[in-house]
Amino acid sequence: MTMPGVPELRRIVSAVERLRGETVREATVRSDLRHLRLEFASGLILIVAVERDEAGRPRFELDVVTAPPEAVSKPQIEVRFE
Numbered sequence: 807m808t809m810p811g812v813p814e815l816r817r818i819v820s821a822v823e824r825l826r827g828e829t830v831r832e833a834t835v836r837s838d839l840r841h842l843r844l845e846f847a848s849g850l851i852l853i854v855a856v857e858r859d860e861a862g863r864p865r866f867e868l869d870v871v872t873a874p875p876e877a878v879s880k881p882q883i884e885v886r887f888e
Contacts, residue, residue, distance in 0.1 A: 821870040825852060849873040 828846040835842050842854040855867045 818868050821868060822852075824870050825850065845873070 825846065828848055828850060830844055831847045832845040833843070834845075840856050842852075844852040844854075846852070849872055851871050851873055853867075853869045853871065856864050857867055859865045
């Protein structure tokens, strides 16, 4: 696995620091175990993944993103037509 450099590690620490005190609402793991997605009560989403770079070597990726406001405030409603 390709080790991230110091600037990349600083970016990861900064992203994860945003999650301090957050409550996990949902966790999802892909069936091939390459992606982990944690959704927090505040609407933040942590995505941890192992992707391949151009040379085919595995590369660790981590991102914290904010869910769209409508996804946080309005749960999905299922409607059935018969």
